[in-house]
Amino acid sequence: MFNDTSSPLSLLRTRRSGKARDMAAPGPSPEQLADIVAIGTRVPDHGKLNPWRIIAIPQGQRDAFGARIIAAYCAERPEAGRLEIETFEVFARYAPVMLALLFTPVASSKIPLWEQQLSAGAMAMQVMNAAHAHGFVANWLTGWPAGSEAMLRTLGGTGPDDRIIGYVFIGSAMKALEERPRPDLSAVFSEWHDD
Numbered sequence: 001m002f003n004d005t006s007s008p009l010s011l012l013r014t015r016r017s018g019k020a021r022d023m024a025a026p027g028p029s030p031e032q033l034a035d036i037v038a039i040g041t042r043v044p045d046h047g048k049l050n051p052w053r054i055i056a057i058p059q060g061q062r063d064a065f066g067a068r069i070i071a072a073y074c075a076e077r078p079e080a081g082r083l084e085i086e087t088f089e090v091f092a093r094y095a096p097v098m099l100a101l102l103f104t105p106v107a108s109s110k111i112p113l114w115e116q117q118l119s120a121g122a123m124a125m126q127v128m129n130a131a132h133a134h135g136f137v138a139n140w141l142t143g144w145p146a147g148s149e150a151m152l153r154t155l156g157g158t159g160p161d162d163r164i165i166g167y168v169f170i171g172s173a174m175k176a177l178e179e180r181p182r183p184d185l186s187a188v189f190s191e192w193h194d195d
Helices: 008-014 030-040 059-076 082-091 113-133 149-154
Strands: 052-056 097-103 137-141 163-173
Touching: 008 113, 030 052, 030 113, 052 113, 059 082, 059 149, 097 113, 113 137, 113 163, 149 163
Parallel strands: none
Antiparallel strands: 052 097, 097 163, 137 163
């Protein structure tokens, strides 16, 4: 769990993803989760459209949700092997908290779709930051369950441009998190000059 709460900058400098499969209890309390979600919604949102949804998959519903993933996967890939199916059984049981994040754009708005997509991505990252600020580790996963039309409908997606952004798992790290290589700033940051 996060220990250095001395400054917001320290918090941002130390955020990193943990592996969902390596998370254990405790997870956020209902009050902490409500705060994480509330903080997650404090993102740039041109037009005040809220083009995203956050759906908790409670512990008591994880087996049923996993069964939905497996049924959708097997319907799409009837030749699926046991190892593939077991992957999704385990996926639905990761971590104390599982959130499904949906992109639900407002097609009738004058705000371009790409701006709404940016807002949705910002929301997902803000959820990750809020989980870290509460002392938990989080992991944003995509993969087949995020690209499935059947799972999108299971989660309430109805619009032609609706998408699953991914699943965010939140819990406590069972082992020390590994730092991954970060980009050399000279490769991603520059100054523009009118030559």
